[in-house]
Amino acid sequence: MLRQIHSLPGLVAALLVAVLALTGAVLSVQPALERFAASSVVTGTISVAALAEAAQAQHAEIDKITKTASGSVVVSYFDGDKAGADLADPATGRVIGPHSPSATIRFITNLHRSLLLGTAGRIAAGLGALAMVVLTITGAMMLAARLGGWTALLQPIRGNARQRWHAQAGRLAIVGLLLTALTGCFLSLTSFELIPDGLAEPVATASGGGGARASVGSLAALQAVDLADLRELAFPYAADPTDTYRLTTAAGVTQIDAATGEALSFQPHSTARQLYETIYMLHTGQGLWPLGLLLGLSALAVPVFAITGAMIWWQRRRSLPRIADNRPASAADTIILVGSEGNSTWGFARTLHAALTQAGHKVHAAPMNALARAYPKAARMLILTATYGDGTAPASASGFLARLDRSALKLPVAVLGFGDRSFPQFCRFAEDVAAALAMRGWPALIEIDRIDRQSSQSFALWGDRLGTALGHGLTLAHVAERPKTMALELVKRVDYGAEVQAPTAILTFRLPGAAAGRALWKRLFPASLPPFEAGDLVGILPPGSTVPRYYSLASSAREGILEICVRKQPGGLCSGFLNDLPLGGRIDGFIKANPAFRPNASAAPLILIGAGAGIAPLMGFLRANRSHREAHLYWGGRSPASDFLYRDDLASCIADGRLSALNAVFSRVAEGGYVQDRLAKDAQQLAALLRRGAQIMVCGGRDMAGGVSQALDAILAPMGLSTATLKASGLYLEDVY
Numbered sequence: 134m135l136r137q138i139h140s141l142p143g144l145v146a147a148l149l150v151a152v153l154a155l156t157g158a159v160l161s162v163q164p165a166l167e168r169f170a171a172s173s174v175v176t177g178t179i180s181v182a183a184l185a186e187a188a189q190a191q192h193a194e195i196d197k198i199t200k201t202a203s204g205s206v207v208v209s210y211f212d213g214d215k216a217g218a219d220l221a222d223p224a225t226g227r228v229i230g231p232h233s234p235s236a237t238i239r240f241i242t243n244l245h246r247s248l249l250l251g252t253a254g255r256i257a258a259g260l261g262a263l264a265m266v267v268l269t270i271t272g273a274m275m276l277a278a279r280l281g282g283w284t285a286l287l288q289p290i291r292g293n294a295r296q297r298w299h300a301q302a303g304r305l306a307i308v309g310l311l312l313t314a315l316t317g318c319f320l321s322l323t324s325f326e327l328i329p330d331g332l333a334e335p336v337a338t339a340s341g342g343g344g345a346r347a348s349v350g351s352l353a354a355l356q357a358v359d360l361a362d363l364r365e366l367a368f369p370y371a372a373d374p375t376d377t378y379r380l381t382t383a384a385g386v387t388q389i390d391a392a393t394g395e396a397l398s399f400q401p402h403s404t405a406r407q408l409y410e411t412i413y414m415l416h417t418g419q420g421l422w423p424l425g426l427l428l429g430l431s432a433l434a435v436p437v438f439a440i441t442g443a444m445i446w447w448q449r450r451r452s453l454p455r456i457a458d459n460r461p462a463s464a465a466d467t468i469i470l471v472g473s474e475g476n477s478t479w480g481f482a483r484t485l486h487a488a489l490t491q492a493g494h495k496v497h498a499a500p501m502n503a504l505a506r507a508y509p510k511a512a513r514m515l516i517l518t519a520t521y522g523d524g525t526a527p528a529s530a531s532g533f534l535a536r537l538d539r540s541a542l543k544l545p546v547a548v549l550g551f552g553d554r555s556f557p558q559f560c561r562f563a564e565d566v567a568a569a570l571a572m573r574g575w576p577a578l579i580e581i582d583r584i585d586r587q588s589s590q591s592f593a594l595w596g597d598r599l600g601t602a603l604g605h606g607l608t609l610a611h612v613a614e615r616p617k618t619m620a621l622e623l624v625k626r627v628d629y630g631a632e633v634q635a636p637t638a639i640l641t642f643r644l645p646g647a648a649a650g651r652a653l654w655k656r657l658f659p660a661s662l663p664p665f666e667a668g669d670l671v672g673i674l675p676p677g678s679t680v681p682r683y684y685s686l687a688s689s690a691r692e693g694i695l696e697i698c699v700r701k702q703p704g705g706l707c708s709g710f711l712n713d714l715p716l717g718g719r720i721d722g723f724i725k726a727n728p729a730f731r732p733n734a735s736a737a738p739l740i741l742i743g744a745g746a747g748i749a750p751l752m753g754f755l756r757a758n759r760s761h762r763e764a765h766l767y768w769g770g771r772s773p774a775s776d777f778l779y780r781d782d783l784a785s786c787i788a789d790g791r792l793s794a795l796n797a798v799f800s801r802v803a804e805g806g807y808v809q810d811r812l813a814k815d816a817q818q819l820a821a822l823l824r825r826g827a828q829i830m831v832c833g834g835r836d837m838a839g840g841v842s843q844a845l846d847a848i849l850a851p852m853g854l855s856t857a858t859l860k861a862s863g864l865y866l867e868d869v870y
C-alpha cells in the first residue's frame with residue numbers, strides 16, 4: 134500500500150516535481166548572491182532618515198524605498214513622467230546604479246511559480262508541492278521499514294545500484310525536501326487565498342496636519358529607526374498636503390506626519406502576515422541565505438529520484454507476471470500469494486488461478502510481500518513459494534514473515550513449497566511459512582506439500598488434494614513456460630580433474646560467430662551479450678528440459694565472453710551435457726542477476742574462499758580487480774597435477790597485483806587438507822585482515838561452506854564477532870550449492 138502511495142504520485146508528477154525542484158535550486162542561490170553583492174548593512178551606521186535624505190537629493194520625487202530580505206536597498210522614483218528604480222548603497226544612501234532585476238531570474242521565477250501557464254500552472258505547481266509532501270513522507274516510511282525501523286535509518290543500504298541511489302539521495306535530502314514541500318503547499322494555498330497571508334491588512338488612515346513639509350532627514354520618527362529595521366518607506370503623495378510617510382518595519386506600519394515628523398499611528402503586523410513571512414523565508418531562503426543553499430542542494434536530489442524511481446518501477450513491473458482476470462484483493466474469495474525469484478512459481482500460480490476461476494471462484498494473485506491487512510471477502514489463502522539461498526525467502530517474499538507478525542488475519546490456508554531436493558534445505562522457506570501460520574492459529578486447509586524441480590505431476594497431485602478440500606474437482610495441467618533464452622556457442626574449453634574423479638571444465642561461450650556474408654547492418658551493429666557481472670548466474674536449459682540449471686559466472690559482459698566452471702555430477706543431466714559439449718556446440722541460456730554476491734565498494738581487503746568449481750565467480754572478481762584492492766584467495770582442490778583450475782590466470786593476477794596472496798590446498802597429496810584447515814592455520818593473519826574490515830566471500834559446495842564458517846567462527850569469537858554478525862552487515866557473503 135505504502136509503495137502504491139509512493140510510486141503513483143511519483144510517476145505522475147515526476148517531470149513536474151523535477152521542474153519545480155530544478156528551478157527552485159537555481160533560485161535558491163539568489164539570496165546568497167544578493168547577500169554578497171549588496172554592501173553589508175552595518176547596524177547603527179545610518180538611519181532611515183539619513184538614507185531617505187540622500188535619496189531625495191538625487192531625484193525630484195521618491196515613491197518608496199525598499200530594503201530586500203537580502204539587504205539591497207532599492208529607491209523607486211519619478212523624474213517627471215519617468216518612473217525608475219536605483220540600487221542605493223545602504224551605508225551612505227548614494228546611488229550605486231540602476232536597479233535592473235535579471236530577466237532570466239524573472240523567467241525562472243515564473244516557471245517555478247506557474248510553469249509560465251498562469252492560473253492553471255499555479256494550480257499544477259501547488260499539486261506538485263503536495264505530491265512532494267506525500268513522496269517524502271511515504272519514502273521515509275518505506276526506507277525505515279526496509280532498514281528495520283526509524284532508529285536504523287543510517288544503516289548501510291542494500292539492493293541494486295538504482296535502489297541504493299534512490300534511497301541514499303532520499304536520506305541526504307529528506308529534511309530539506311520536506312521543508313520546501315510543506316512551505317510550498319502553504320504558499321500555494323495563500324496565493325489562492327485559501328489561507329490568509331495578511332499582506333493586504335488594512336492600514337490605519339490617519340491624516341497629517343497639512344503643514345509645510347519638513348526635510349525628510351529631519352523627521353524625528355525616521356531618525357529613530359535604524360536602516361537594519363527598514364522594510365519599506367513609502368513617501369507621501371506630493372499633491373496631497375495631508376498625506377503621510379508610511380514606514381514598514383518587521384514589527385508593523387507607522388504613519389508619520391510629513392511636517393512634524395510625529396508618529397500618528399502604529400499598526401502591528403497581523404499573526405497571519407508574520408506566519409506568511411516566516412514561511413516565505415523558509416521556502417526561499419531570502420533573509421536566510423545558508424538555508425537557501427541547503428534547500429537548493431536538497432532539490433538537486435529530485436531529478437535523481439525521478440530517474441532512479443522510474444527505473445525501479447519499470448523493473449518491478451517487468452518482473453511481475455501478468456495474470457488474466459485477476460480480481461482485486463477486496464473482492465476475491467480465494468487469495469493466491471506467490472514467493473518467487475526466477476518467476477517459474479508464477480507460472481504455477483497462473484495455472485492454479487485459471488483452474489480456480491473456471492471452477493467459479495473469484496481469485497486474486499499477488500506477491501507474498503503484498504500481504505494485505507484485510508481480505509474482506511476471502512474464504513481461503515493459497516501460498517506458493519520457492520526457497521533460495523540457504524533455505525531463505527525468494528525476493529518477492531522477503532518481507533512476508535515480518536508482515537505476518539503485524540497482521541491480525543486468520544484464514545484457512547494451504548502452503549505449497551517449490552524447491553530442489555539437491556539443496557539440503559529443501560523447501561525450507563515454505564516450511565517456515567507454514568510453521569509461522571500454524572503458530573498464529575491459521576487453520577490448515579490441507580497439509581503443506583513440496584514440489585521438487587518444478588514437477589508438473591506433483592503439482593497435479595496437489596491440485597487433487599486441494600480440490601477434495603474445496604469440495605469440487607480441480608485439474609491442474611501445468612505446462613512449464615520455457616524461459617526466454619539466447620543461443621551461446623562454446624569457443625574454448627579446458628578440462629581438469631578426470632584423474633582424481635572430479636571431472637571439471639572451464640567453458641567459454643560467445644554469441645554465435647560471424648557467418649560469412651552477414652547482413653551489413655548486423656556487421657555494423659553486432660549483437661552483444663546482455664549486461665552481467667562476475668558472480669551473476671547463467672540459467673542453462675539442457676536439451677529436452679524446461680527446468681534451468683544455474684551456474685555462477687566467471688566473466689562479465691564487458692569481456693565479451695560468458696565463462697563458467699562445471700563439475701560433472703554423477704547422472705547430472707545438465708552437467709553431463711556441458712561436459713560432453715564439443716567446441717562450436719551451442720547452449721540455450723539466460724542471465725539471472727545475483728546482486729547479493731558482489732564485492733562491496735570498500736578499500737578494505739577481500740578474502741575469497743572456495744573449493745572446486747566454486748572458484749568461478751572468485752576468479753571473475755580477481756580479473757576485474759583493476760584497482761588492486763588487497764585480495765587473498767583460499768581455494769581447495771584435489772591434486773595440483775590434475776585439477777588446479779585457473780592456475781595460469783591466478784599466476785598472472787599475482788604478477789600484476791590483482792591477487793595479493795594465493796593459498797591453494799589439495800586434499801589428495803601427502804599432508805594435504807581442505808580449505809577450512811588452511812583457514813585455521815592462518816588464523817592470525819586472517820584475524821588481522823578482519824580487524825581491518827575485510828569482506829569475506831565464499832563460493833562452493835554446502836559442506837565446504839559449513840566447514841569454512843565453523844573455522845571462521847573460531848577465529849572471530851575472540852573479537853566478539855561471528856560469521857552471523859558479519860553476514861548481517863554484508864561482510865560475509867555466500868554463494869553455495
Ligand SMILES: Cc1cc2nc3c(=O)[nH]c(=O)nc-3n(C[C@H](O)[C@H](O)[C@H](O)COP(=O)(O)O)c2cc1C
Pocket residue numbers: 472473474475476477478479519520521522523524525527551552553554556557558559560561586587683
Ligand atoms: C541460487 C539458488 C538457491 C536455491 N536454494 C534452494 C534451497 O535452499 N532449497 C530449495 O529447496 N531450493 C532452492 N533453490 C531452488 C528453487 O527454489 C527452485 O528452483 C524454485 O522452483 C524456483 O522458483 P522461482 O523460479 O519461482 O524463483 C535454489 C535455487 C537457486 C537458483
